[in-house]
Amino acid sequence: MSKMKYENAPAELAEAIEQAEVIQDFLPSPNQLVLKEETVRVTLSLNKRSVDFFKSSARENGVPYQRMIRRVLDIYAERFLGARS
Secondary structure, X not given: OOOOOOOOOOHHHHHHHHHOOOOOOOOOOHHHHOOOOOXXXXXXOOOHHHHHHHHHHHHXXXXXXXXXXXXXXXXXXXXXXXXXX
């Protein structure tokens, strides 16, 4: 890539631009950021107080309460599966 010379820029800005380095984009494309996880549908009876807590918290944060419950279970499983390794 050819360097351009900025003649009308303040000296410190022109110097910074001259020394700038072009780096390649390292971020994945948006379709690579959406992870599809394998899920299994289950029927589960939970304590009403717990479900009410998740529903209330989910409403405050604008997310589905089932997603919050699933995330808690995922974190729990990851922690204890990792401890076994």
